[in-house]
Amino acid sequence: MxxxxxxxxxxxxxxxxxxxxxxxxxxxxxxxxxxxxxxxxxxxxxxxxxxxxxxxxxxxxxxxxxxxxxxxxxxxxLRVNQEWDVALVGAGGLGNAIVNYSGFRGRGFRIAVVFDNNPAKIGQKIDDLIVLSADQIKTKISKMRIRIAMVAVPSGQAQSVTNKLVEAGIESILNYAPTSLTVPSKVRIHHIDPVVGLQHMTYYM
Amino acid sequence: MxxxxxxxxxxxxxxxxxxxxxxxxxxxxxxxxxxxxxxxxxxxxxxxxxxxxxxxxxxxxxxxxxxxxxxxxxxxxLRVNQEWDVALVGAGGLGNAIVNYSGFRGRGFRIAVVFDNNPAKIGQKIDDLIVLSADQIKTKISKMRIRIAMVAVPSGQAQSVTNKLVEAGIESILNYAPTSLTVPSKVRIHHIDPVVGLQHMTYYM
DNA sequence: AAAGTAATGTTAAGAAAGTGACAATACTTA
DNA sequence: TAAGTATTGTCACTTTCTTAACATTACTTT
Structure with missing residues (x-):
């Protein structure tokens, strides 16, 4: 098949x-x-x-x-008879919620590393994980052989973060920023934008 | 047209x-x-x-x-040349992130009320909003004439919360719980499940 | 054991969605 | 002003997706 x-x-x-x-x-x-x-x-x-x-x-x-x-x-x-390590960029409110979200485990995914560019956040712990500097995206992801990433940074930074991820060899990206992103055709991307869903529904109201 | x-x-x-x-x-x-x-x-x-x-x-x-x-x-x-009041059920990590998420404002939506069934949460403040008891869902939503709700509770409680929302007259639901929900056909529903997006991508990896 | 019921695997027809092409129109440049 | 360029509105065609239908198979009941 x-x-x-x-x-x-x-x-x-x-x-x-x-x-x-x-x-x-x-x-x-x-x-x-x-x-x-x-x-x-x-x-x-x-x-x-x-x-x-x-x-x-x-x-x-x-x-x-x-x-x-x-x-x-x-x-x-779907290749989820294994657990995929996932990199998360963005340790703000959304990033924290994602790390603490229990729904990934048991469905094939595990947040393995978290990055942020805010010096106040770097070094802090989120549920076992220490927040790393965004400067380390490339080296760390390459070293850990991570192939999937989530973007949970403000819209203005989403494209540059995405570029770094692509450079690091990431193959699939789940984007939480409410913006479209440009990636090479070999990279897969999915968007999580609650407002898109809401606006779809208000059309009918 | x-x-x-x-x-x-x-x-x-x-x-x-x-x-x-x-x-x-x-x-x-x-x-x-x-x-x-x-x-x-x-x-x-x-x-x-x-x-x-x-x-x-x-x-x-x-x-x-x-x-x-x-x-x-x-x-x-899309009817978003106005601001819709939205009810949120669930004041856990995800609920907090949703309330603090700045992406709703300016795109047609405003979290107007938050409910939770955890006594420890009720009465607490999240960014201006006081968490109300889930028992008040029906009365409060009716009174405030809210037509849109978000569900951010554990999967096991999502259906019963949804039933309450429907009873309260909610017309559109954005569901963050990783579960399908049964609603009357007049009620619109959208699902936000990051794992669905991830699994879609891992198929190709 | 035979009849009845339930549910899949499978095909073909129908419905829906997407694409390509181009005339009509507006702007830009020489 | 005239020629050239860009881009919409629009239609017909092609491709894709969905649904309906049914033979086949398995289980259940009498």
Whole structure:
């Protein structure tokens, strides 16, 4: 199954399926169906079946999907059957919240290092991690072989920080700054902007 | 131009266009083009023109788009030419970061009230706001006529909090908990889950 | 054991979204 | 002023995505 042929929009739904399966598992269920998942997520059952079929046959006709098995398979597909070290730039309020956020662990990610350019922040501890100077981004990330980073600095600094990260060899960036960023095409980027979601909804109000 | 006929996916891109225009404006530009915007956002110029044309003719042939004019128009379309009061449930690390986040102001939103169910948190001040008991969600939201809420509580409590919000008359919810939520069809919901973005990217790594 | 029920895997049709091309228009330069 | 350049508004085409339908398979009940 060559990954190149699978639409990106399908890949984007897999983490949502994975999250739903975790919920079902916590509820004590062993088996689910495309219908149940679709109901829960507001997606048609046909779409879920078709999406999964891009990667193999994970269900049993007449029965449905074994939750823990399908979960494992999705974790392998999404490469989160391992834990990725992630670098965080920005140790302000948002950065602190990100480090203390418990939702990364157990879903494939671990904040391994934090940078900031504010001398008052450097050297301070955030939950086990000592904040390093932004000057060390390149050396530290190279040395630690970190491939994923999060940007949680003010908009004005986001592009220059991103440039440093790219230079350091980062391949994927999660950007919390409310600004678009320019990166080489080989670097993947995702944006977390709550206002985009809010404005999308106010259109309908 | 009847709003009902405009695809939701188009609406979803408007906040991104608006954000880009703000960036251009900060850079001191007065005029932009669909080509420049597309370049900046990684979207084709034809798509941007087509999206905007759903709402009217905002550009001038040969010249491009006046940034401040197009910005104003998008703000009107998205209903953010006003400031919406937003209720926040959850005064933990994430809730604190949300209240202190400066990115809502100036983009149409203001955190107007904060709730938590932890007695240790109730009565505490977060940046001008006093944390109220979650028991007051219904009365307070009704009284203040708040229509938008954010959920920043642990996954296990997210659904019950959401139910309360819906009962209080909330129309749009921004959910920070890493879980899907069930709401009546009249209620709009958006999810902020950083792990979904990360897992989307690790697929390609 | 047979009939009934449930759910997948799979295909084809339909719907939606995106792209390319170009006439019309505005500005710029010689 | 005339020619050249830039860029929108717009349409038709192409590609992509979604949905509906159903044969096949597995389980459940009588």
């Amino acid at each position: 060559p990954p190149t042929t699978i639409p990106d929009i399908v890949i984007g739904r897999l983490p949502v399926y994975l999250r739903a399966l975790t919920q079902f598992e916590i509820s004590g269920n062993k088996v689910t169906s495309s219908h149940e998942m679709g109901e829960h997520l507001g997606i048609s059952s046909a779409q879920i079946r078709k999406d999964l079929l891009h990667f193999g046959e994970f269900g049993k006709q007449g029965t449905g999907y074994n939750i823990s098995y399908l979960k494992e398979q999705l974790e392998v597909i | 009847p709003p009902t006929t405009i695809p939701d996916i188009v609406i979803g891109r408007l906040p991104v266009y608006l954000r880009a225009l703000t960036q251009f404006e900060i850079s001191g530009n007065k005029v932009t083009s669909s080509h420049e915007m597309g370049e900046h956002l990684g979207i084709s110029s034809a798509q941007i023109r087509k999206d905007l044309l759903h709402f009217g003719e905002f550009g001038k042939q040969g010249t491009g788009y006046n940034i401040s004019y197009l910005k104003e128009q998008l703000e009107v379309i």
